[in-house]
Amino acid sequence: MADRTADPRSLAAGFGRLIVLVYVVFAVSAGARALFQVATKFGEAPVSFALSAIAAAIYLVAAVAIIRGAAGLALAAVGVELAGVVAVGALSFAVPDWFPEPSVWSHFGSGYGYVPLVLPVAGLVYLLKRRR
């Protein structure tokens, strides 16, 4: 497999490759789950399920932006993601009535092993380091 090697300067090379894998896994798993929830039981927890769908869309944008090398868009997506997980995480503790069922970002992503909180921080550190 050594004949197919990627451009080492690309944004998706090196540590970026691991980040893209995690983003794609989260876009697919959170996205499929949110679509299923919105389609079958949206009325039970509309805020949670809508937020999960938005989170999945942002994961997808971040993954595609890193793969395509769009550094600005990647930085914007990861920034929105960090703001989202912090805001929704705080809201889920402040107004639990809005979250009868958890969203991806509820309680700072505790349902997903806090990866939703760690991922944007790791992404931001990586993208800002690459910019210099």
Place this chain on the structure above:
Amino acid sequence: MIEWLYLAVQAAALAMSAWFFVDTARSQRVGRRHLVGVAVLEALLLAQLAASIAIVPGEAGGGKALFFSYLVTTLLVPVAATFWGSIDRSRWGIGTVAASGLVVAALMLRVHQIWEFQIHG
């Protein structure tokens, strides 16, 4: 779901992940021995899928479509990660495949929960 097979998959996924992360620290490229490691994990996952196809449809509970969609997704993750990781020249090529072992363990935990609480329970 066969309990010992589930535990074997978890052990293999975590062992593969630990081994590959050690090779990440040693800056190894993705090599043939790594492909053998991924193949062992895939063989166990395929055995789990075959056993589930035999057992799950006969159970009374719901959530079977969810169960199989998770299980098939789990099966695809290490394969996709191996293709995606092996085109990288840096240490993070094998690091990406190492991370996929943790993803498999997390997804299998979810598959096992669906089995315990919805299908078999």
